Amino acid sequence: MGLSSIGTANEEGVQLCIFDLRRGQREGQELDKILYFFPADLPLSSQLSVIGLSEGLITFTRIFSPDAACEVIEAERHSHVFYEAEPDIWMVMIVAKSKEAEAIWRIDALREVLKEIHSLFVMFHGCIRTLLDKEPGGGLTRAHLYPFVMDYLRDFLFGKKLQLPSFRDCLKERRTVQMLTVGREAAIEVQTLVRILESSAGNMPCFSLILFQDLLVSTTLSPEDTINMFTYAVLRLTPLALFSGAKSWSYLRKGNSSSHVSTGSTLFSTGSVLEQFYGSRDASPAGDNRYHVTRPLQHDKWFKGKDGFLVTDIWGGDIGSLNVTTPTVWLQQTEERMYLCAYQYKSLTLILLIPLSSILNGDQGVSIVKQQLLENASLKILKVEEKLSKGWGGENAYHVSGYRYLLVNGNRDISRASPPAKVTTLAKESLLALNKLREEVDAEKNRAKWDNPGREKDLEVCIRVKNNAWAIACITGGKELYMVLEKANETLLYASDAVEKFSNRYCNGAFSLD
């Protein structure tokens, strides 16, 4: 059945809540705190007890660490992951530690999910606090949060089960961008295309993002905005995302979207408690709602128009008549709302963001810009697509035989990893070992952050796993390299040689320090 039923049916399922510490502080008004709760049909009393516990923990830990209260509570059967999304607005995820061994989590990876939800939400709807200020009753905020998070969580739905990132995903890094490696010539072509794109809107300060398949080719956005826009594009806009049912190799979109259709209908058809509390259950445009809520993460809502531009009726309008409202997003860098124009040609997806303030006559102005874009850039787009396609090595392009790796450049929020299909060949033991190692490294990193803010820590750990694999972590100058070497020689020298080789070959020798 639907998502919401999972939560109740399976007590070992996931709970996720968002609440505001500044609200509901008087007795009898506790419900005010709750901004979002999953599963939604959990009795309100149970919801309140979960939030009450979290609140208590936060208040307690703040005594010792006012600036950064608790991050995680490990109970016997559950892990509570905390994330303070905005001042006093907390997101808490509770996952069960199941006896079935699959439920082994890396806390930082779960926290990244919370961060992702929040960042994407802010990109479309602005800060939660702002929404709360706009309508102190909280109805508006709840009406936005509920469908948004639900739509987001559907991507993690496998059959009837929510599958959050587990130890099997330890060679992946959420909240980073995956980039296409391009040669100098192609890079120059891309960069000149960017210039042409951004000049389509005249002298207005625009931003753009170019993706090839599910990989980033170019961005002019700030790192944070880039991550958000990239994530959204991969989730909903790239060719692989558009054709639902298509096999994806990006971990951002691992669910099989065809299953969403069947569950979608039942997802929101729950009890009346929910209906009253969240106000708007189903934000379908036809519905008679108190609030007009757009659902940017809704599935199967984007289409490729005849002119190559991607269209959606999520923001209103009628897809049949192509008379749709242009989507908008909110950028953190400029603190400004932007029109989002996405154009697609074969594997190439181009996203142009134009400030709302610079276009006076709304959708009409946007269509002029689109026209301009087609006139100026069409040829160049063909050329760039051709160049990139020629240099594209397929989904296994970044596979390095013998290695299963994850390379994270924390300075630039970029990561690259062995293709998921290759990672699945690893033994469970190896993955568990690396997951454990990453937990340790995470802890070490966090400690270093507190001890010595602004300083980077260098670190190198090689662990021999029971199944004779090596699990390795190297950190230097803000760059991180994790790898698993199976069927490897037993000497440590071999392991460090392997790292050295990899580093020299693929990382400009960044990890080659003695």
Add this chain to the structure above:
Amino acid sequence: MIRNLSFEVKIQHNLKKCFYYDDGNKLLLSPTSNQVFSWKTAPFSPNAAPNIDSITEGPICSIRFSLDEKLIAVQRSNTSIIFFHRETGETFTHRCKSESESILGFFWTDCPSCDIVVVKTSGLDLYAYDHASKSLALVETKKMTVSWYVYTHESRLVLLASGMQCKTFHGFQLSSVGIIRLPKFEMVMAKPEANSKPVLASEDVYIVTVYGRIYCLQVDRVAMVLHSYRFYRDAIIQQGSLPIYSHKVAVSVVDNVLLVHQVDAKVIILYDIFSDSRAPISAPLPVLFRGFPRSDSFTSRPGTKESESLEASDSNDNEAIIYGEGWTFLVPDLICDVANMRLWKIHLDLEAISASSSEVPSVLEFLQRRKLEANKAKQLCLAITRTMILERRPINMVAKSMDVLVTSYALSLKAGSYFKGIKTERTSSSVPNVSGPGQGVDVNTGRTDGLGKSVQHESASRVNSVSVSRPSNYLSSETEDSSSFEPLKISSNDAQFDSGKVDTGAESSATGNPLNASVSEQQESQLTSPAISPDEMYRFVFAPAEEEMIGEPSYLVSIILEFFRSANLEKVKVHPNLYVLTVQLLARSEQYAELGLCVINKIIEPSKEVALQLLESGRQNFQIRKLGSDMLRQVSLHQDYVLLLVQDGYYLEALRYARKHKVTTIRPSLFLEAAMTSNDSQHLAAVLRFFSDFIPGFHSTSDFSTYYHILNEMNSSSVVA
């Protein structure tokens, strides 16, 4: 607008108005009853004095000096040619053998097997001159009927007309490599009415040499077009037609530009027949006299230099008649005004031509092909490009222009002309052979074989004449001087890079051709190609543009990116300074994301300059600074990298790196101080230990004792605490 100008040479009062042009030696000849006056036309000088040779009296049909200028051949009639030896005064006469044939004309040749070719109604006779017996020996005869012929020494090509309409042609090229017989071909002629058959006249056929290719142009007055034919070794191919707007037309070639004089309309239409395009370069342009008091251009110019020219000329007011009755067009670029006894040399006013077209890329293309005034063309290109950027013209157009300039530079590198100093240049011969896969009948004047008598003598004579006269272009010499001086100035006060190469170029050419004494006379010819190097693009286009442009640097970055694209396509290396500028511009407009991509994807190529600029610009952005330090490591600037690490407080990492990459030049005290300020006694001890272990005798240095003392204090104080 002002267009091409002419040059006025010489007048001799007592001469009959009878001129001959000897294109083999580039001599203007004027015979009197018993003398021949000869003026050198190359190099062109306004006040060259004539040479005077004595000949016997008699009628003169045509007159030509032998290529070694030792003999003068005068055609007396259609049966005889008389030869005078200039030094000894000896003469001998050559006569037609048969009564049935008559001599149409003759020319001297540098063909290895013969020296002189006599064109007769019955065909060609090829003779060798025998020095000993002072007579001609028949080498070969080519039999065919000939109505008339055309020949230019420049092309070494003789075309023989035959048939009722004189439109059937046989052709021979007699060059220093040998004789090539071209296939017979017919020219096209429109019929005015059904049954009339116009006869083609020799004045209507021109042989022109452009970019080393040989064309024939044929005037068709009925169709009012100029047909063009291109000559290949084994074929003659019609190349299309150019419209004409005047019944009287003439054709000149200046610096590979084809000039079609529309005599009736008194304008010239210019064509650059390099590519397939048959479109004129610009709108029809008028001819203007320079160095002539009545011309419009004159008034705007300072008058000082004019006087010289006036002295030399007997100018009267009525002489300034453009396309007057007496104008004779001599190949390739001279006009003889018989009526006024003046010789004009046609000169392209590149400035005016480029100003008359708004299509910047094609103007640049045109200018990049100019060899005669390479420096001027270059300066114009730089100015045009700069202006285009300052005016913020559409990026597409600027991109095309960048392509033109970079492609031209790459070509000139390949041809070796960019760094070459002077090559003595006779228009046609030193033009790089651009005609593709070599099957064209190209002009090959034997410059390469170097032993050819004609070449040596030409060079020798050039030495003489240059010492006599300043560059021909005396009127505009003011501007010319300044512009030709510029590159010298530049190379002296700027990068070693440039001046060095220019010098070597000049040297090598000087050694290669010792006769080339005129080198220093004419600065302008220092440049044989107007190609612009990336370094010059930076110094004369991008850097000034950056200074002058106000506001958003985004446009300039777009242009620079287009330049990178062109340079990359042509595999031309970009000057590091331009990368530095790009970093500055992107950082200034806070386009850090793009800057990052440019560095990561190596659009901005790594170098020390760029790394340092990234560190500098990275003061505001951590990511950019990181890229800078990564680049230092990447380009193996180990010492700078270690210093940077220490500076940022990563002294232990710095030591590790220094040890690995054997950096020994940094003072230990730097590390010790850094360790001390971190207030960590363990670290300080580690650093001390490091130097004690790896630097022999470190124990006895003052550094050691100082910091050892400090370490002890640290430890004792911590114990106390």
